[in-house]
Amino acid sequence: MTELLVAGGQVLRPDTTVERADVLVDQDSGDILAVDDPGELTGDDTLDASDGLVIPGLVNAHTHVAMTLLRGYADDKPLDAWLQEDIWPVEAELTPEDVRVGAELGLVEMIRSGTTALSDMYFHVDEIAAAVEESGLRAVLGHTAVTVAKDEAGARADMQASLDTALDLDGAADGRIKTTFQPHSLTTVGEEYLREFVPEAVEAGLPIHLHANETTDEVEPLVDEHGARPLEYADDVGLLGEDTFLAHCVHVDETEIDLLAETGTGAVHCPASNMKLASGMAPVQRLLDAGVTVALGTDGAASNNDLDMFDEMRDAAMVGKLAADDASAVPAGAVVEMATANGADLLGFESGRIEAGANADLAVLDLDAAHLTPAHDLVSHLAYAARGSDVCHTVCDGDVLMRDRDLTVFDERAVRDRASDRARALIDRAAE
Ligand SMILES: N[C@@H](CCSC[C@H]1O[C@@H](n2cnc3c(=O)[nH]cnc32)[C@H](O)[C@@H]1O)C(=O)O
Numbered sequence: 001m002t003e004l005l006v007a008g009g010q011v012l013r014p015d016t017t018v019e020r021a022d023v024l025v026d027q028d029s030g031d032i033l034a035v036d037d038p039g040e041l042t043g044d045d046t047l048d049a050s051d052g053l054v055i056p057g058l059v060n061a062h063t064h065v066a067m068t069l070l071r072g073y074a075d076d077k078p079l080d081a082w083l084q085e086d087i088w089p090v091e092a093e094l095t096p097e098d099v100r101v102g103a104e105l106g107l108v109e110m111i112r113s114g115t116t117a118l119s120d121m122y123f124h125v126d127e128i129a130a131a132v133e134e135s136g137l138r139a140v141l142g143h144t145a146v147t148v149a150k151d152e153a154g155a156r157a158d159m160q161a162s163l164d165t166a167l168d169l170d171g172a173a174d175g176r177i178k179t180t181f182q183p184h185s186l187t188t189v190g191e192e193y194l195r196e197f198v199p200e201a202v203e204a205g206l207p208i209h210l211h212a213n214e215t216t217d218e219v220e221p222l223v224d225e226h227g228a229r230p231l232e233y234a235d236d237v238g239l240l241g242e243d244t245f246l247a248h249c250v251h252v253d254e255t256e257i258d259l260l261a262e263t264g265t266g267a268v269h270c271p272a273s274n275m276k277l278a279s280g281m282a283p284v285q286r287l288l289d290a291g292v293t294v295a296l297g298t299d300g301a302a303s304n305n306d307l308d309m310f311d312e313m314r315d316a317a318m319v320g321k322l323a324a325d326d327a328s329a330v331p332a333g334a335v336v337e338m339a340t341a342n343g344a345d346l347l348g349f350e351s352g353r354i355e356a357g358a359n360a361d362l363a364v365l366d367l368d369a370a371h372l373t374p375a376h377d378l379v380s381h382l383a384y385a386a387r388g389s390d391v392c393h394t395v396c397d398g399d400v401l402m403r404d405r406d407l408t409v410f411d412e413r414a415v416r417d418r419a420s421d422r423a424r425a426l427i428d429r430a431a432e
């Protein structure tokens, strides 16, 4: 057994208190063996956490990781126009190789900013899985199905591809990859396809991930068509339940919040994307008060425009207060839980907590910085003052993926060069 000691630091515990402790990791099983007082534990190798804060690896519970290639390509537009006029035409030109390097770029960015698990929605998923396998990170992947603007055969094939991908890839990369069945949203997948395929996914035991209630444009047509709120319709077609998590949930009313709580459906809040596309402000404190598990996601890099979960925590706390008109809403501890334990719970991973028996997925922040001085409250710093670039070490499944800011996986320079070249060629192709 090879044991790694994360030594000399302060540690964020599952109850969001911080204490001086060492963390012992079993690198073979990828689990945390023990958390104990400084100096009590010994290991074969040491990761120096002095001047550091050891936190669970952050969980990005909703993203489109390969969209890094479109970062800064189309800004300052609302969701519908942004997707239809800019994003979808370019995505139609994406090759498997593009998706591979876009994913690699996003995963590099995640490792650099202390994210160790992601939930992704995209296509050419084999390429994303290969990149995740190489990265050492943990991920929930899936093929996203869209049926609007497709003939019946094309629509059914896309839904079937979502089912097949989820069944085939589950458990890949030694169990670091899990999967979800992914209808894109309640307005981009037709009712007949949901009624046909959702029961199959549930029967197969597949978790489900989709976009829901992101903009008012997604709510009103459904209310007109079904005479019910979107999440009542989602419940009617069998989409809600403990194995489902919904991205966004911006425009949800009290009935829908209760429905999420009653069915145990999770919500992934994406504050930066919601602000940038002017989608609206999710009622996060009301969701939390109702007992809904709320996690955090960056969404794709084209609507954020980075994959830094520290920004997301800060944005969630800020816009949560504004939405509730209450400065005590969505406090620091709540956003830290959203970005760690809640995300892990929705994704179905034993991570998100620094405790014996949990996955050894963690990040160490260097606290020796002007913007983190003084240190009245390190949980406050995590939510409001820290940045992804403060992360000095990242560990996932017991493996050190970044040590002293040097990546041990990927040739970062080569990934960035290839991503820049492919992004440029992609935009040129789309313009032809
Ligand atoms: N475009 C493909 C499949 C969709 S993959 C997932 C999609 O979600 C898109 N996406 C990214 N951010 C958002 C968002 O905030 N809301 C809805 N879709 C988004 C993303 O660009 C990507 O096209 C098809 O038509 O078959």
Ligand SMILES: [Zn+2]
Residues within 6 Å of the ligand: 062, 063, 064, 211, 247, 299, 300
């Ligand atoms: Zn999205």
